[in-house]
Amino acid sequence: MAIIKTGYTFRGKIENDETHGSINVLQPKDITDGAPIDKIAKINPNAFQSIDNHLLLSGDILIANKGLKFSTYIYHNSAIKTIASSSFFIIRVNQSKISPDFLMWYLNQMPAKDYLLNKTTGTTIPTISKSAIESLSIPVPTLDKQLLGVNLISEIKKESNLLESLIVKRMQLRDSYLWSLIH
Numbered sequence: 001m002a003i004i005k006t007g008y009t010f011r012g013k014i015e016n017d018e019t020h021g022s023i024n025v026l027q028p029k030d031i032t033d034g035a036p037i038d039k040i041a042k043i044n045p046n047a048f049q050s051i052d053n054h055l056l057l058s059g060d061i062l063i064a065n066k067g068l069k070f071s072t073y074i075y076h077n078s079a080i081k082t083i084a085s086s087s088f089f090i091i092r093v094n095q096s097k098i099s100p101d102f103l104m105w106y107l108n109q110m111p112a113k114d115y116l117l118n119k120t121t122g123t124t125i126p127t128i129s130k131s132a133i134e135s136l137s138i139p140v141p142t143l144d145k146q147l148l149g150v151n152l153i154s155e156i157k158k159e160s161n162l163l164e165s166l167i168v169k170r171m172q173l174r175d176s177y178l179w180s181l182i183h
Helices: 101-105 111-119 128-132 143-182
Strands: 004-008 023-026 059-062 072-074 081-085 088-093
Touching: 004 128, 059 101, 072 101, 088 101, 088 128, 101 111, 101 143
Parallel strands: 023 081
Antiparallel strands: 004 088, 059 072, 059 088
């Protein structure tokens, strides 16, 4: 149902190449709340071997393999080719059997997070192994049911964003009104 592999291993610090860089390199520090930040390091593909074998495809799920959060990110096509550093495992699913969005949702649920947390090794910086992810049991409903769930998640996210926007507007109205009382 899925292939799990490690991101690209660099021999040293990832240096941003603004001049010749044409490939983004995602690192865990680049992902905030399930989305990449605006400023991501770029590398010159000519300076590295076999870089094309590590390009991300739309629907690839990245899961951080160090730390306590196991943050996840689902990659969607970008105007710039992108790879993930070795600080991520990349899960590439058979999209005719499992929705990447459904799997990402499941990986962010407490049963999956608890399971992965219990499989960590290391005391200072906990790490998760590829075999721990491979052994995670995932309930897989039919693709139609997965897509219904994914649509529900999307609609609730839209509603959440609208409610947050409404709260901000109400606070602005409140403040405007209170300032008018003062002046």
